[in-house]
Structures are given as C-alpha cells and as structure tokens.
Amino acid sequence: MRALRPHRLTLIAGALVAVFLLLPLVSVIPVSFTPRRFLSLPEGDWSWRHYADLVNKPEWGQAILMSIRIGVVSSVVATVLGLFFSLGVWMARPRMSALLMGFVLLPMVAPPVVSALTLYFFLTALSQVNDLVGYDTWAGVALAHTVMIAPFAVVMISVALAQVDRRIDLAARAMGAGMMTRVFRVILPNIRFGVATALFLTFMLSWEEIGVTIFITSVNVITLPRLIWMGLRDNIDPAVASISVVMIVLVVLVIGAKTVLEHALKRRGPL
Amino acid sequence: MPSFARHALMLGPLLLFLALAYALPFLGVLEWSVTLPRPGLGQYRTALSDPLVLSVFLRTLRICLTVTALSLVGGYVIALLWVRGGPLTRALTELCILIPFWISVLTRAFGWLALLSTKGIINVWLERLGLISDPLALVRNEFGVVVGMTHYLIPFAVFPIASAMRGLDERVLMAARGMGAGRARLFWTVFLPMTVSGVLGAALLVFVFALGFFVTPAILGGGRSVMVAELIYLNIFQIPNWGLAAAISVILMAAVGLLGVVMLRVIRPAGLR
Numbered sequence: 001m002r003a004l005r006p007h008r009l010t011l012i013a014g015a016l017v018a019v020f021l022l023l024p025l026v027s028v029i030p031v032s033f034t035p036r037r038f039l040s041l042p043e044g045d046w047s048w049r050h051y052a053d054l055v056n057k058p059e060w061g062q063a064i065l066m067s068i069r070i071g072v073v074s075s076v077v078a079t080v081l082g083l084f085f086s087l088g089v090w091m092a093r094p095r096m097s098a099l100l101m102g103f104v105l106l107p108m109v110a111p112p113v114v115s116a117l118t119l120y121f122f123l124t125a126l127s128q129v130n131d132l133v134g135y136d137t138w139a140g141v142a143l144a145h146t147v148m149i150a151p152f153a154v155v156m157i158s159v160a161l162a163q164v165d166r167r168i169d170l171a172a173r174a175m176g177a178g179m180m181t182r183v184f185r186v187i188l189p190n191i192r193f194g195v196a197t198a199l200f201l202t203f204m205l206s207w208e209e210i211g212v213t214i215f216i217t218s219v220n221v222i223t224l225p226r227l228i229w230m231g232l233r234d235n236i237d238p239a240v241a242s243i244s245v246v247m248i249v250l251v252v253l254v255i256g257a258k259t260v261l262e263h264a265l266k267r268r269g270p271l
Numbered sequence: 272m273p274s275f276a277r278h279a280l281m282l283g284p285l286l287l288f289l290a291l292a293y294a295l296p297f298l299g300v301l302e303w304s305v306t307l308p309r310p311g312l313g314q315y316r317t318a319l320s321d322p323l324v325l326s327v328f329l330r331t332l333r334i335c336l337t338v339t340a341l342s343l344v345g346g347y348v349i350a351l352l353w354v355r356g357g358p359l360t361r362a363l364t365e366l367c368i369l370i371p372f373w374i375s376v377l378t379r380a381f382g383w384l385a386l387l388s389t390k391g392i393i394n395v396w397l398e399r400l401g402l403i404s405d406p407l408a409l410v411r412n413e414f415g416v417v418v419g420m421t422h423y424l425i426p427f428a429v430f431p432i433a434s435a436m437r438g439l440d441e442r443v444l445m446a447a448r449g450m451g452a453g454r455a456r457l458f459w460t461v462f463l464p465m466t467v468s469g470v471l472g473a474a475l476l477v478f479v480f481a482l483g484f485f486v487t488p489a490i491l492g493g494g495r496s497v498m499v500a501e502l503i504y505l506n507i508f509q510i511p512n513w514g515l516a517a518a519i520s521v522i523l524m525a526a527v528g529l530l531g532v533v534m535l536r537v538i539r540p541a542g543l544r
Contacts, residue, residue, distance in 0.1 A: 006356050014352040017345045018367040021425060024382025027392050031385040040390045081285040088281030104285060107293055111483025111527050113500035114520045122296035147292050150285060179277055208375045211485050228377045232490050244378040251373045
C-alpha cells in the first residue's frame with residue numbers, strides 16, 4: 001500500500017498535460033489528407049495525393065536513402081570509436097578518466113548551435129583541401145554526425161560496462177587470458193545488448209539530426225530532415241504532413257510492440 | 272606491447288578524432304570572434320552593447336525562463352502519475368512521454384503549425400463555431416515558440432524529477448502519515464521538499480537545452496521572434512557577420528559552461544548524479 005496516491009485533481013491535470021503532449025501529433029493526420037497544395041484542413045474532400053507525392057516525387061526517396069547512408073556510416077563509426085574508448089576507460093581506469101570523459105561528452109552537452117558553427121568551420125576548412133569530405137558533401141555530413149553522436153555511444157556502452165562484474169575479468173586475467181581474449185570472449189559478450197542499443201540510438205540520432213545539418217549542407221546533400229525543413233520554411237508543403245504521419249505511425253507501432261512484449265515477458269516471469 | 276600502450280591505443284582514436292574534428296575547430300571559431308573583420312574584442316563589445324543583439328538576448332532569456340517554468344509544472348504532474356499512479360495510469364503516462372520523445376523535432380513543430388496557424392485546426396474550428404471572425408495570431412510569434420518549446424522539453428523535465436521521486440524512501444511518507452499528516456500536508460511539507468533536488472536538476476537541464484534551441488523557434492517564430500541560435504545562423508548565412516556569430520557562440524558556450532559547473536558542483540541534482 002502506498003502512502004501517497006495521485007489525487008483526482010492531479011489525474012485531471014495529468015490528463016490535460018497528456019492531451020497537450022499528444023495533440024500536435026494527432027493534428028497532423030487530418031492536414032495530411034487535404035486536397036490542396038497549402039496547409040489546410042480537408043472539407044469533406046479527403047485526398048491521398050500528398051501520400052502519392054512521397055512515392056512519385058523522387059526527392060523523398062533520395063532523401064531517405066541519403067539519410068540511411070549517412071546514418072549507417074556515422075552510427076557504425078561512432079559506436080566503434082565509443083566502444084574502444086569506453087573499454088579503455090573501464091579496463092585501464094586512467095587517473096584522469098573524469099576529465100577524459102568530460103572532454104568526450106562535450107558535443108553532447110554544448111549548445112547544438114555552437115557545435116553546428118564549429119563543424120561548419122571544420123568542414124569549410126576541409127573543403128579547401130579536398131573535394132570528398134567537406135561542406136555540403138555526404139561524407140562531410142557523416143563526419144559531423146559522428147562527432148555529434150559519438151558521446152551517446154560512449155554513455156550507452158559505459159552504462160553497460162558499469163554493470164559487468166569486474167571479477168569475471170579478473171578471473172580471466174588470472175587464468176592467463178590476453179587482452180584480445182578478455183575483450184572478445186569475456187567483456188563483449190556481457191555488453192552486447194548495450195552495444196546494440198548504442199548502435200540503434202546513434203542511428204536514430206543521425207536519422208533525425210537537423211540543427212547541425214542545416215549549417216553544413218546547401219544543395220547537394222539533402223537528408224530527410226533537411227527536406228522536411230525546406231518544406232516547412234517558405235510555403236508549407238502538405239507532403240510534410242504525410243511523411244510526418246508515416247513516421248508517427250512507425251514510432252507508435254514500435255513503442256506499442258515494445259510495451260506489449262514487455263508485458264508478455266513480465267507475465268511469463270523471469271527467463 | 273606494454274599495457275600502457277595498449278590502453279592508449281584504445282582511448283586514443285576517439286580522443287584524437289574529437290580533438291581534430293571538434294576542439295580544434297572550436298578554437299578556430301574563437302579565432303574568428305577576435306579577428307573578423309579586424310583584430311580585437313570589437314565583436315564582443317557589439318554583442319554586449321548593440322540594442323538589436325541585446326534585445327535578442329533578453330527575448331531568449333524571457334522565453335527560456337517561461338518555458339522552463341511551464342515544463343517543470345507539466346513535467347512534475349506527469350512524473351507524479353508515472354511514478355505513483357496505478358498500473359494502468361503508469362502505462363498510459365509512459366506512452367505519453369515516450370511517443371513524443373521519439374518523434375522528430377520537425378514533426379512536432381509541424382504539428383503545432385497544423386494546430387495554430389491561421390488556416391490551422393484551432394482557427395478553423397473557432398471560425399466555424401462563429402466565435403471569431405478573424406483568425407487569431409497563435410503562431411509566428413512568441414506564444415507559438417513558447418508552446419512548441421515547452422512541448423519539446425517536458426519529457427526532458429520528467430526524467431530527473433521521476434528519478435528523484437523513485438529515490439524517495441517510502442517509509443518517510445508512511446511515518447508522516449502515521450503521525451497524522453493529511454494528504455495535502457504530506458505532499459507540501461514532505462513529498463515536494465524531498466523531490467526538489469530533481470526539480471532543480473530538471474530546471475537546469477531544460478534551461479540549458481532551451482538556450483541553444485534553433486529549429487522550433489525558427490519554424491514557430493517565423494523570423495519574428497528570433498532567439499540567440501537563429502541570430503547566429505542569420506549572421507553566418509544571411510547578414511553575414513561571421514565575427515559576431517562567433518562571438519555570440521563563445522558567449523553562449525561560456526554561459527552554458529557556467530550553468531554546467533553550477534549543476535555539477537552546487538546542486539548535485541538527483542537525476543544527473
């Protein structure tokens with residue numbers, strides 16, 4: 001029995017906040033079915049044309065492919081770099097680990113707009129010496145995204161490592177296991193879930209990234225958020241509503257599936 | 272290979288990568304701020320005395336404080352239901368936190384456009400009901416920015432507050448109740464003071480996030496209520512005055528760094544330990 005259950009007024013206030021949180025997501029749905037070319041509500045004349053646009057206009061497919069390419073490259077590189085670093089901190093426990101950690105987490109805690117300007121400076125400088133990696137190139141965007149998402153990989157993997165029992169590593173070491181054996185046969189199997197989470201999270205962060213991307217792209221590299229941004233700035237393109245509905249449905253499906261799965265597992269008891 | 276070298280090989284790549292791709296370029300931005308268009312601290316003087324820049328700083332501060340206060344109230348109520356509600360309330364609350372949290376900032380800003388703009392849902396309904404003759408200006412102004420940012424930041428306020436509520440010892444509440452404290456007294460004199468560390472942590476977190484906000488104010492402010500991040504963007508791509516953009520970035524970074532130190536040293540918020 002709990003000493004303090006929410007009061008009825010708290011429930012009402014909570015319901016109001018919940019409506020506030022969900023309302024803008026629901027309101028995208030009717031707008032996406034407007035038959036007109038501008039942001040408006042359908043008046044009985046619902047149309048699928050803006051969903052058809054997503055398929056028929058090549059720029060949407062191209063933007064999605066671009067986002068996937070950048071997301072895959074940057075999340076893999078960030079997770080590998082973050083994995084090496086977190087393992088190094090966990091195994092060596094360097095004296096200045098707090099300082100090192102603080103440095104590595106900088107892109108996560110600095111205001112995104114400052115990071116954006118910093119990366120704009122970096123990529124325009126790179127553009128002066130090569131054509132492949134620089135301002136408004138896909139490799140340049142992947143590089144910038146790697147900087148922004150690597151701290152999240154470090155956090156996720158370090159959290160996973162903090163739950164590993166150090167004694168199993170000590171035991172392996174005492175029995176003569178070398179560094180490679182310890183990492184690949186002892187530690188990694190214990191944190192594989194954390195590494196997978198880091199990979200997924202960093203991919204999602206790159207997939208959604210817009211604050212930095214606006215600063216470092218202009219006409220050549222159009223990621224999906226960048227295309228949506230362009231559709232929102234001048235004349236609002238209702239195709240943005242249809243892609244938004246698609247994304248919302250995906251998120252709701254994934255979270256719904258996760259919730260149902262967790263409840264099913266709980267009912268079955270511990271594995 | 273000695274173990275020192277092996278460990279350096281593991282720590283090295285990310286440190287080197289971030290030093291080259293982040294720390295060094297930031298020094299470059301610092302250099303811009305004191306060399307463009309001419310050497311000296313002129314851009315800092317402009318940033319701290321030009322009425323236009325100062326008005327943007329003031330607006331940013333005003334919006335951030337409003338948004339922080341609103342997010343804390345909303346976040347506290349939601350956290351209360353999430354931590355202390357019955358099983359069904361808890362599951363529903365969790366969905367209300369997680370679904371917006373995973374949806375992109377652009378989609379969420381667009382949702383508010385669909386609701387609040389002149390041809391948006393609220394104005395159309397009010398007109399159909401005959402309550403208004405001209406559409407209300409709900410967006411492309413400060414009101415729209417505050418609404419959109421609060422919506423984005425409530426989940427971030429919930430996490431530290433909920434963490435403080437979870438850490439609270441149930442027996443303290445039992446004891447207070449056993450000694451005759453009523454419901455209101457229990458909340459105002461025991462529960463709220465004991466979760467205040469989470470509230471402070473959430474306040475700093477939300478405030479720091481809000482300071483550097485770019486996308487939501489740019490879309491919902493419609494160029495009329497420019498905040499500091501958009502001012503940096505305008506000074507790079509439209510005006511352009513790179514030195515001023517760099518100086519404002521350095522000031523923003525310093526402000527956030529200062530708040531970060533306060534967060535870690537003085538308050539030690541429960542949710543961020």
